[in-house]
Amino acid sequence: MEKIPKPVIRRLVVYYRCLERLKGEGKEYTSSKELARRLGIKACQIRKDLSYFGGFGKRGVGYKVDSLSERLKEILGIGQKWRAVVIGAGNLGKAIAGHKPLQQQGFEVVGMFDIDGRKIGKKFRELEIMHMNDLEKFVKDNNVRIAILCVPADSAQEAAEAAEKAGVEGILNFSARVIKVSIPVENVDFSASLKSLTFQIIKRKGSS
Amino acid sequence: MEKIPKPVIRRLVVYYRCLERLKGEGKEYTSSKELARRLGIKACQIRKDLSYFGGFGKRGVGYKVDSLSERLKEILGIGQKWRAVVIGAGNLGKAIAGHKPLQQQGFEVVGMFDIDGRKIGKKFRELEIMHMNDLEKFVKDNNVRIAILCVPADSAQEAAEAAEKAGVEGILNFSARVIKVSIPVENVDFSASLKSLTFQIIKRKGSS
DNA sequence: TAGATTGTTAATCGATTAACAATC
DNA sequence: TAGATTGTTAATCGATTAACAATC
DSSP states (O other), X not given: OOOOOHHHHHHHXXXXXXXXXXXXXXXXXXXXXXXXHHHTOOHHHHHHHHHTTOOOSBTTTBEEHHHHHXXXXXXXXXXXXXXXXXEOOSHHHHHHHTOHHHHHTTEEEEEEEEOOTTTTTOEETTEEEEEGGGHHHHHHHHTOOEEEEOSOHHHHHHHHHHHHHHTOSEEEEOXXXXXXXXXXXXXXXXXXXXXXXXXXXXHHHXXX | OOOOOHHHHHHXXXXXXXXXXXXXXXXXXXXXXXXXXXXXXXXXXXXXXXXXXXXXSBTTTBEEHHHHHHHHHHHHTOSSOEEEEEEOOSHHHXXXXXXXXXXXXXXXXXXEEEOOTTTTTOEEXXXXXXXXXXXXXXXXXXXXXXXXXXXXXXXXXXXXXXHHHHTOSEEEEOSSSOOOOXXXXXXXXHHHHHHHHHHHHHHHHHHO
Protein backbone atom coordinates (compact mmCIF):
# COMPACT_ATOMS: atom_id res chain seq x y z
CA MET A 1 0.00 0.00 0.00
CA GLU A 2 1.30 3.42 -1.00
CA LYS A 3 2.03 5.67 1.93
CA ILE A 4 -1.05 7.61 2.90
CA PRO A 5 -0.63 11.25 3.95
CA LYS A 6 -1.82 11.79 7.50
CA PRO A 7 -4.46 14.42 6.67
CA VAL A 8 -6.22 12.02 4.30
CA ILE A 9 -7.68 9.90 7.09
CA ARG A 10 -9.31 12.83 8.86
CA ARG A 11 -10.85 13.90 5.58
CA LEU A 12 -12.17 10.40 4.92
CA VAL A 13 -14.05 10.69 8.20
CA VAL A 14 -15.58 13.93 6.98
CA TYR A 15 -16.52 12.35 3.64
CA TYR A 16 -18.10 9.44 5.45
CA ARG A 17 -20.27 11.72 7.55
CA CYS A 18 -21.38 13.64 4.51
CA LEU A 19 -22.29 10.42 2.72
CA GLU A 20 -24.37 9.30 5.66
CA ARG A 21 -26.25 12.57 5.46
CA LEU A 22 -26.75 12.19 1.71
CA LYS A 23 -28.07 8.70 2.38
CA GLY A 24 -30.51 10.19 4.87
CA GLU A 25 -31.63 12.62 2.20
CA GLY A 26 -32.37 9.69 -0.07
CA LYS A 27 -29.66 10.41 -2.64
CA GLU A 28 -28.48 7.33 -4.51
CA TYR A 29 -25.51 8.82 -6.37
CA THR A 30 -23.13 11.66 -5.69
CA SER A 31 -19.97 13.10 -7.25
CA SER A 32 -16.67 14.50 -6.08
CA LYS A 33 -18.02 17.85 -7.19
CA GLU A 34 -21.08 17.67 -4.96
CA LEU A 35 -19.09 16.51 -1.94
CA ALA A 36 -16.59 19.27 -2.61
CA ARG A 37 -19.29 21.91 -2.62
CA ARG A 38 -20.82 20.66 0.60
CA LEU A 39 -17.54 20.39 2.45
CA GLY A 40 -15.58 23.33 1.12
CA ILE A 41 -12.85 21.06 -0.25
CA LYS A 42 -11.49 20.75 -3.79
CA ALA A 43 -13.07 17.99 -5.86
CA CYS A 44 -9.71 16.73 -7.08
CA GLN A 45 -8.56 16.34 -3.52
CA ILE A 46 -11.50 14.10 -2.74
CA ARG A 47 -10.77 11.92 -5.78
CA LYS A 48 -7.10 11.81 -4.91
CA ASP A 49 -7.84 10.86 -1.30
CA LEU A 50 -10.16 8.05 -2.35
CA SER A 51 -7.69 6.80 -4.93
CA TYR A 52 -5.27 5.75 -2.19
CA PHE A 53 -7.72 3.00 -1.35
CA GLY A 54 -9.04 2.10 -4.77
CA GLY A 55 -11.42 3.25 -7.48
CA PHE A 56 -14.86 3.50 -5.97
CA GLY A 57 -16.66 5.48 -8.67
CA LYS A 58 -17.90 5.15 -12.21
CA ARG A 59 -16.55 7.63 -14.75
CA GLY A 60 -19.23 9.89 -16.10
CA VAL A 61 -21.57 8.82 -13.29
CA GLY A 62 -20.01 9.41 -9.89
CA TYR A 63 -20.14 7.43 -6.67
CA LYS A 64 -22.94 5.24 -5.35
CA VAL A 65 -23.66 6.76 -1.96
CA ASP A 66 -24.29 3.63 0.06
CA SER A 67 -21.48 1.54 -1.37
CA LEU A 68 -18.88 4.29 -1.01
CA SER A 69 -20.08 4.90 2.52
CA GLU A 70 -19.77 1.19 3.21
CA ARG A 71 -16.23 1.08 1.87
CA LEU A 72 -15.13 4.05 3.98
CA LYS A 73 -16.70 2.39 6.99
CA GLU A 74 -14.50 -0.64 6.44
CA ILE A 75 -11.38 1.38 5.78
CA LEU A 76 -11.83 3.47 8.91
CA GLY A 77 -12.84 0.56 11.09
CA ILE A 78 -16.16 2.16 11.91
CA GLY A 79 -17.96 -1.15 11.72
CA GLN A 80 -16.09 -2.47 14.74
CA LYS A 81 -17.01 -1.85 18.35
CA TRP A 82 -14.22 -0.06 20.19
CA ARG A 83 -14.21 -0.41 23.95
CA ALA A 84 -12.62 2.49 25.79
CA VAL A 85 -11.91 3.75 29.28
CA VAL A 86 -11.90 7.37 30.36
CA ILE A 87 -9.03 8.31 32.64
CA GLY A 88 -9.80 11.36 34.75
CA ALA A 89 -13.33 11.64 36.11
CA GLY A 90 -13.62 15.43 36.04
CA ASN A 91 -16.13 17.49 34.10
CA LEU A 92 -14.44 16.84 30.80
CA GLY A 93 -14.08 13.12 31.38
CA LYS A 94 -17.73 12.83 32.25
CA ALA A 95 -18.77 14.86 29.24
CA ILE A 96 -16.79 12.61 26.92
CA ALA A 97 -18.01 9.45 28.61
CA GLY A 98 -21.58 10.62 28.21
CA HIS A 99 -21.23 11.98 24.69
CA LYS A 100 -23.95 10.27 22.68
CA PRO A 101 -22.49 10.71 19.19
CA LEU A 102 -19.49 8.60 20.20
CA GLN A 103 -21.70 5.72 21.24
CA GLN A 104 -23.56 5.95 17.96
CA GLN A 105 -20.26 5.67 16.15
CA GLY A 106 -19.13 2.44 17.70
CA PHE A 107 -17.17 3.72 20.68
CA GLU A 108 -18.23 2.45 24.06
CA VAL A 109 -16.88 3.82 27.31
CA VAL A 110 -16.92 0.87 29.69
CA GLY A 111 -14.96 2.27 32.62
CA MET A 112 -13.83 5.46 34.33
CA PHE A 113 -10.66 5.85 36.35
CA ASP A 114 -9.22 8.45 38.67
CA ILE A 115 -6.79 8.73 41.56
CA ASP A 116 -8.86 11.05 43.74
CA GLY A 117 -10.06 9.01 46.71
CA ARG A 118 -13.20 11.10 47.00
CA LYS A 119 -14.31 10.04 43.54
CA ILE A 120 -13.45 6.34 43.69
CA GLY A 121 -16.50 4.13 44.10
CA LYS A 122 -18.94 6.83 43.07
CA LYS A 123 -21.02 6.33 39.97
CA PHE A 124 -21.31 8.37 36.81
CA ARG A 125 -24.38 7.12 34.99
CA GLU A 126 -24.03 3.36 35.09
CA LEU A 127 -20.22 3.53 35.38
CA GLU A 128 -18.40 3.08 38.64
CA ILE A 129 -15.32 5.25 39.03
CA MET A 130 -12.33 3.03 39.78
CA HIS A 131 -8.80 3.60 41.02
CA MET A 132 -5.91 3.64 38.56
CA ASN A 133 -4.43 0.70 40.42
CA ASP A 134 -7.21 -1.43 38.98
CA LEU A 135 -6.75 -0.23 35.42
CA GLU A 136 -4.58 -3.07 34.15
CA LYS A 137 -6.87 -5.81 35.36
CA PHE A 138 -9.91 -4.01 34.02
CA VAL A 139 -8.37 -3.50 30.59
CA LYS A 140 -7.46 -7.17 30.32
CA ASP A 141 -10.80 -8.45 31.59
CA ASN A 142 -12.90 -6.17 29.41
CA ASN A 143 -11.09 -6.08 26.09
CA VAL A 144 -10.47 -2.38 26.37
CA ARG A 145 -8.52 -1.07 23.38
CA ILE A 146 -8.52 2.70 23.87
CA ALA A 147 -7.80 5.08 26.73
CA ILE A 148 -9.25 8.58 26.67
CA LEU A 149 -7.03 10.82 28.75
CA CYS A 150 -8.86 13.66 30.52
CA VAL A 151 -6.46 14.38 33.35
CA PRO A 152 -4.68 17.63 34.24
CA ALA A 153 -1.46 18.34 32.34
CA ASP A 154 0.75 17.44 35.29
CA SER A 155 -0.66 13.92 35.53
CA ALA A 156 -0.76 13.25 31.81
CA GLN A 157 2.56 11.48 31.30
CA GLU A 158 2.08 9.24 34.30
CA ALA A 159 -1.45 8.30 33.30
CA ALA A 160 -0.38 7.66 29.73
CA GLU A 161 2.33 5.28 30.86
CA ALA A 162 -0.13 3.47 33.09
CA ALA A 163 -2.51 3.11 30.15
CA GLU A 164 0.20 1.76 27.90
CA LYS A 165 1.33 -0.68 30.56
CA ALA A 166 -2.26 -1.77 31.09
CA GLY A 167 -2.36 -2.83 27.47
CA VAL A 168 -4.51 -0.34 25.61
CA GLU A 169 -3.64 0.03 21.94
CA GLY A 170 -4.08 3.77 21.52
CA ILE A 171 -4.61 6.99 23.48
CA LEU A 172 -6.83 9.97 22.80
CA ASN A 173 -5.13 12.74 24.73
CA PHE A 174 -7.22 15.70 25.86
CA SER A 175 -4.56 17.00 28.19
CA ALA A 176 -2.48 20.02 27.29
CA ARG A 177 0.78 18.15 27.54
CA VAL A 178 2.91 16.24 25.07
CA ILE A 179 2.95 12.60 26.17
CA LYS A 180 5.63 10.09 25.24
CA VAL A 181 4.52 6.51 24.73
CA SER A 182 5.14 3.94 22.02
CA ILE A 183 1.49 3.31 21.08
CA PRO A 184 -0.47 5.62 18.72
CA VAL A 185 -1.67 8.89 20.22
CA GLU A 186 -4.06 11.51 18.92
CA ASN A 187 -4.05 14.88 20.62
CA VAL A 188 -7.15 16.99 21.14
CA ASP A 189 -5.69 20.20 22.40
CA PHE A 190 -8.58 22.64 22.45
CA SER A 191 -6.70 25.12 24.54
CA ALA A 192 -4.14 25.38 21.73
CA SER A 193 -6.96 25.62 19.20
CA LEU A 194 -8.42 28.50 21.14
CA LYS A 195 -5.09 30.32 21.17
CA SER A 196 -4.63 29.67 17.50
CA LEU A 197 -8.07 31.20 17.00
CA THR A 198 -7.24 34.33 18.96
CA PHE A 199 -4.02 34.69 17.01
CA GLN A 200 -5.99 34.68 13.79
CA ILE A 201 -8.35 37.29 15.19
CA ILE A 202 -5.50 39.57 16.21
CA LYS A 203 -3.77 39.19 12.84
CA ARG A 204 -7.02 39.99 11.05
CA LYS A 205 -7.58 43.15 13.04
CA GLY A 206 -4.00 44.20 12.46
CA SER A 207 -4.04 43.88 8.69
CA SER A 208 -7.57 45.02 7.84
CA MET B 1 5.54 40.13 7.74
CA GLU B 2 6.48 36.93 5.94
CA LYS B 3 3.67 34.44 5.64
CA ILE B 4 3.58 32.16 8.65
CA PRO B 5 2.76 28.48 8.11
CA LYS B 6 -0.37 27.50 9.97
CA PRO B 7 1.24 24.75 12.08
CA VAL B 8 3.72 27.23 13.52
CA ILE B 9 1.17 28.93 15.74
CA ARG B 10 0.06 25.74 17.42
CA ARG B 11 3.67 24.87 18.10
CA LEU B 12 4.34 28.31 19.59
CA VAL B 13 1.59 27.55 22.10
CA VAL B 14 3.37 24.34 22.99
CA TYR B 15 6.70 26.15 23.35
CA TYR B 16 5.06 28.73 25.56
CA ARG B 17 3.69 26.08 27.89
CA CYS B 18 7.06 24.40 28.13
CA LEU B 19 8.74 27.70 28.95
CA GLU B 20 6.25 28.34 31.72
CA ARG B 21 7.15 24.98 33.17
CA LEU B 22 10.86 25.70 32.89
CA LYS B 23 10.22 28.97 34.67
CA GLY B 24 8.46 27.04 37.41
CA GLU B 25 11.51 24.81 37.69
CA GLY B 26 13.63 27.90 38.22
CA LYS B 27 15.58 27.66 34.96
CA GLU B 28 16.89 30.98 33.72
CA TYR B 29 18.15 29.95 30.30
CA THR B 30 17.20 27.26 27.82
CA SER B 31 18.10 26.23 24.27
CA SER B 32 16.34 24.99 21.19
CA LYS B 33 17.99 21.66 21.92
CA GLU B 34 16.50 21.39 25.39
CA LEU B 35 13.03 22.39 24.23
CA ALA B 36 13.33 19.90 21.39
CA ARG B 37 14.18 17.09 23.73
CA ARG B 38 11.29 17.87 26.04
CA LEU B 39 8.73 18.22 23.29
CA GLY B 40 9.82 15.60 20.80
CA ILE B 41 10.37 18.21 18.07
CA LYS B 42 13.48 18.96 16.02
CA ALA B 43 15.61 21.79 17.39
CA CYS B 44 15.95 23.44 13.99
CA GLN B 45 12.19 23.56 13.67
CA ILE B 46 11.91 25.45 16.92
CA ARG B 47 14.53 27.97 15.79
CA LYS B 48 12.85 28.32 12.42
CA ASP B 49 9.43 28.83 14.01
CA LEU B 50 10.74 31.53 16.33
CA SER B 51 12.60 33.22 13.49
CA TYR B 52 9.31 34.19 11.84
CA PHE B 53 8.82 36.62 14.68
CA GLY B 54 12.36 37.76 15.32
CA GLY B 55 15.61 36.72 16.93
CA PHE B 56 14.96 36.03 20.57
CA GLY B 57 18.11 34.21 21.54
CA LYS B 58 21.82 34.79 22.00
CA ARG B 59 24.18 32.71 19.90
CA GLY B 60 26.28 30.41 21.98
CA VAL B 61 24.00 30.97 24.97
CA GLY B 62 20.39 30.16 24.16
CA TYR B 63 17.12 31.79 25.15
CA LYS B 64 16.29 33.60 28.37
CA VAL B 65 13.27 31.69 29.64
CA ASP B 66 11.22 34.54 31.01
CA SER B 67 11.80 36.99 28.19
CA LEU B 68 11.08 34.43 25.45
CA SER B 69 7.97 33.37 27.33
CA GLU B 70 6.94 37.01 27.55
CA ARG B 71 7.43 37.54 23.82
CA LEU B 72 5.38 34.46 22.92
CA LYS B 73 2.69 35.69 25.26
CA GLU B 74 2.47 38.94 23.31
CA ILE B 75 2.57 37.23 19.92
CA LEU B 76 -0.20 34.81 20.83
CA GLY B 77 -2.32 37.40 22.58
CA ILE B 78 -2.24 35.46 25.82
CA GLY B 79 -1.91 38.60 27.87
CA GLN B 80 -5.36 39.78 26.85
CA LYS B 81 -8.61 38.73 28.47
CA TRP B 82 -10.86 36.97 25.99
CA ARG B 83 -14.56 36.94 26.82
CA ALA B 84 -16.47 34.01 25.39
CA VAL B 85 -19.92 32.45 25.33
CA VAL B 86 -20.66 28.76 25.17
CA ILE B 87 -23.46 27.82 22.79
CA GLY B 88 -25.08 24.53 23.68
CA ALA B 89 -25.59 23.81 27.38
CA GLY B 90 -25.15 20.04 27.24
CA ASN B 91 -22.52 17.98 29.04
CA LEU B 92 -19.77 19.10 26.76
CA GLY B 93 -20.72 22.78 26.90
CA LYS B 94 -20.75 22.66 30.67
CA ALA B 95 -17.42 20.87 30.82
CA ILE B 96 -15.80 23.51 28.64
CA ALA B 97 -17.42 26.37 30.52
CA GLY B 98 -16.14 24.96 33.77
CA HIS B 99 -12.70 24.01 32.53
CA LYS B 100 -10.28 25.68 34.91
CA PRO B 101 -7.18 25.73 32.68
CA LEU B 102 -9.01 27.95 30.21
CA GLN B 103 -9.73 30.51 32.87
CA GLN B 104 -6.12 30.46 33.94
CA GLN B 105 -5.12 31.20 30.37
CA GLY B 106 -7.15 34.35 29.94
CA PHE B 107 -10.38 32.94 28.58
CA GLU B 108 -13.53 33.77 30.47
CA VAL B 109 -16.87 32.18 29.71
CA VAL B 110 -19.41 34.85 30.58
CA GLY B 111 -22.58 33.33 29.17
CA MET B 112 -24.25 30.08 28.11
CA PHE B 113 -26.88 29.75 25.43
CA ASP B 114 -29.26 27.05 24.26
CA ILE B 115 -32.60 26.69 22.52
CA ASP B 116 -34.05 24.00 24.76
CA GLY B 117 -36.82 25.64 26.79
CA ARG B 118 -36.24 23.27 29.70
CA LYS B 119 -32.71 24.57 30.13
CA ILE B 120 -33.34 28.30 29.71
CA GLY B 121 -33.25 30.20 32.98
CA LYS B 122 -31.46 27.43 34.84
CA LYS B 123 -28.03 28.07 36.22
CA PHE B 124 -24.74 26.33 35.62
CA ARG B 125 -22.38 27.52 38.33
CA GLU B 126 -22.86 31.28 38.38
CA LEU B 127 -23.96 31.38 34.74
CA GLU B 128 -27.58 31.63 33.73
CA ILE B 129 -28.48 29.69 30.61
CA MET B 130 -30.06 32.06 28.09
CA HIS B 131 -32.01 31.65 24.88
CA MET B 132 -30.27 32.09 21.53
CA ASN B 133 -32.67 34.95 20.79
CA ASP B 134 -30.82 36.97 23.40
CA LEU B 135 -27.36 36.19 22.06
CA GLU B 136 -26.86 39.31 19.97
CA LYS B 137 -27.75 41.73 22.74
CA PHE B 138 -25.60 39.83 25.22
CA VAL B 139 -22.57 39.79 22.93
CA LYS B 140 -22.81 43.53 22.36
CA ASP B 141 -23.40 44.40 26.00
CA ASN B 142 -20.62 42.19 27.34
CA ASN B 143 -17.81 42.60 24.85
CA VAL B 144 -17.91 38.95 23.91
CA ARG B 145 -15.35 38.11 21.24
CA ILE B 146 -15.52 34.32 20.96
CA ALA B 147 -18.26 31.73 20.64
CA ILE B 148 -17.59 28.15 21.67
CA LEU B 149 -19.93 25.89 19.74
CA CYS B 150 -21.00 22.75 21.61
CA VAL B 151 -24.25 21.94 19.82
CA PRO B 152 -25.24 18.77 17.95
CA ALA B 153 -24.06 18.54 14.33
CA ASP B 154 -27.48 19.31 12.93
CA SER B 155 -27.70 22.65 14.72
CA ALA B 156 -24.12 23.70 14.08
CA GLN B 157 -24.51 25.78 10.92
CA GLU B 158 -27.50 27.66 12.27
CA ALA B 159 -25.83 28.39 15.58
CA ALA B 160 -22.63 29.47 13.83
CA GLU B 161 -24.53 31.95 11.69
CA ALA B 162 -26.29 33.31 14.75
CA ALA B 163 -22.94 33.77 16.46
CA GLU B 164 -21.47 35.57 13.48
CA LYS B 165 -24.51 37.81 13.21
CA ALA B 166 -24.30 38.54 16.92
CA GLY B 167 -20.84 39.95 16.34
CA VAL B 168 -18.34 37.48 17.76
CA GLU B 169 -14.96 37.57 16.08
CA GLY B 170 -14.16 33.87 16.03
CA ILE B 171 -15.67 30.44 16.64
CA LEU B 172 -14.27 27.36 18.34
CA ASN B 173 -16.30 24.56 16.82
CA PHE B 174 -16.68 21.33 18.78
CA SER B 175 -19.45 20.03 16.57
CA ALA B 176 -18.79 17.30 14.04
CA ARG B 177 -19.93 19.39 11.12
CA VAL B 178 -18.17 21.72 8.71
CA ILE B 179 -19.52 25.22 9.30
CA LYS B 180 -19.44 28.03 6.77
CA VAL B 181 -18.98 31.54 8.11
CA SER B 182 -16.70 34.41 7.19
CA ILE B 183 -15.01 34.83 10.57
CA PRO B 184 -12.11 32.64 11.74
CA VAL B 185 -13.03 29.14 12.88
CA GLU B 186 -11.00 26.46 14.65
CA ASN B 187 -12.38 22.95 14.66
CA VAL B 188 -12.02 20.54 17.56
CA ASP B 189 -13.30 17.34 16.08
CA PHE B 190 -12.50 14.69 18.65
CA SER B 191 -14.74 12.17 17.02
CA ALA B 192 -12.58 12.40 13.90
CA SER B 193 -9.47 12.21 16.07
CA LEU B 194 -10.77 9.03 17.62
CA LYS B 195 -11.41 7.49 14.21
CA SER B 196 -8.00 8.56 13.03
CA LEU B 197 -6.61 6.80 16.09
CA THR B 198 -8.45 3.56 15.40
CA PHE B 199 -7.25 3.66 11.80
CA GLN B 200 -3.67 3.85 13.03
CA ILE B 201 -4.29 0.94 15.36
CA ILE B 202 -5.74 -1.19 12.57
CA LYS B 203 -2.91 -0.31 10.21
CA ARG B 204 -0.36 -1.19 12.89
CA LYS B 205 -1.89 -4.57 13.55
CA GLY B 206 -2.06 -5.25 9.83
CA SER B 207 1.59 -4.60 9.09
CA SER B 208 3.29 -5.95 12.21
C1' DT C 1 40.51 31.70 22.09
C1' DA C 2 37.50 27.40 21.92
C1' DG C 3 33.04 25.72 22.40
C1' DA C 4 28.30 26.38 21.94
C1' DT C 5 24.17 27.78 19.92
C1' DT C 6 21.69 30.87 17.20
C1' DG C 7 19.45 32.60 12.82
C1' DT C 8 19.04 31.79 8.04
C1' DT C 9 19.69 29.77 3.52
C1' DA C 10 19.28 25.88 0.67
C1' DA C 11 17.75 21.16 0.07
C1' DT C 12 14.44 17.84 0.86
C1' DC C 13 10.25 16.07 1.74
C1' DG C 14 5.24 15.85 1.71
C1' DA C 15 0.61 17.52 0.38
C1' DT C 16 -2.36 19.89 -2.68
C1' DT C 17 -3.92 21.27 -7.05
C1' DA C 18 -4.27 21.27 -12.07
C1' DA C 19 -4.83 18.96 -16.12
C1' DC C 20 -6.35 15.43 -18.99
C1' DA C 21 -6.78 10.80 -20.94
C1' DA C 22 -9.86 7.07 -19.93
C1' DT C 23 -14.40 5.62 -19.92
C1' DC C 24 -19.16 5.37 -18.42
C1' DT D 1 -22.45 9.90 -30.04
C1' DA D 2 -21.95 13.88 -26.67
C1' DG D 3 -21.56 15.10 -22.05
C1' DA D 4 -20.00 14.09 -17.64
C1' DT D 5 -16.99 12.54 -14.23
C1' DT D 6 -13.53 9.53 -12.70
C1' DG D 7 -8.64 8.07 -11.68
C1' DT D 8 -3.96 9.35 -12.25
C1' DT D 9 0.14 11.84 -13.63
C1' DA D 10 2.66 15.95 -13.44
C1' DA D 11 3.22 20.55 -11.60
C1' DT D 12 2.91 23.48 -7.88
C1' DC D 13 2.85 24.80 -3.44
C1' DG D 14 3.98 24.63 1.45
C1' DA D 15 6.44 22.73 5.49
C1' DT D 16 10.28 20.46 7.48
C1' DT D 17 14.98 19.42 7.91
C1' DA D 18 19.92 19.90 7.16
C1' DA D 19 23.80 22.56 7.08
C1' DC D 20 26.65 26.23 8.29
C1' DA D 21 28.27 31.00 8.71
C1' DA D 22 27.65 34.37 12.28
C1' DT D 23 28.55 35.43 16.83
C1' DC D 24 28.10 35.13 21.83
